[in-house]
Amino acid sequence: MDCPCNSGEDYDRCCGPVIRGERLAASAVELMRSRYSAYALGHIDWIHDSQSPDGRQFIDRQATEQWSKRAEWQGLEILEIREGGPDDAEGFVEFKARYTLGGEAITHHEIASFRKEDGKWYFVDGIEMKPRPWKRVEPKLGANDPCSCGSGKKYKKCHGRPGTALARAPLP
Secondary structure, three states: OEOOOOOOOEOOOOOHHHHOOOOOOOOHHHHHHHHHHHHHHOOHHHHHHOEOHHHHHHOOHHHHHHHHHHOEEEEEEEEEEEEOOOOOOEEEEEEEEEEEEOOEEEEEEEEEEEEEEOOEEEEEEEEEOOOOOOOOOOOOOOOOOEOOOOOOOEHHHOOOOOOHHHHOOOOO
8 A cells, every 4th residue: 555645655664664663753754754644544543642742631532533534635745844854853844734524625734843852753733834815916896997898887787786697698
């Protein structure tokens, strides 16, 4: 089976051994990948165990498990890695996790922080990156402006009225 973390590796060579406790994650990004795979496969114990000990009290296991199982996991994209290598004590991974929930496609964009304690990497916290608000480039058409269809009428008297498209439809 391909690993859910999108590494291109087989699960049993990538995240599987880390999740099963057969070996430690060598870096913050490897721990990040294993956590995504754990969400995708419903391994909630790994989500709990890979959380920093001081943050475990904030995990709602039941809600996390329900969300993990209801979501359809689409993939993980690693955007940037800052520190978090074998010789570092902390690291940061910017990523996008894509999933579908209730028919809605969702992209979760986050900068996650990790800390190494006694040679073992832990997830500490994450900052969700909100998308920038959409800004209109062209000026907004006002009610008293000429209609954009070219009729010469004011927008409010032409296409600005509710139901005008149906009212203007030619009869059979």
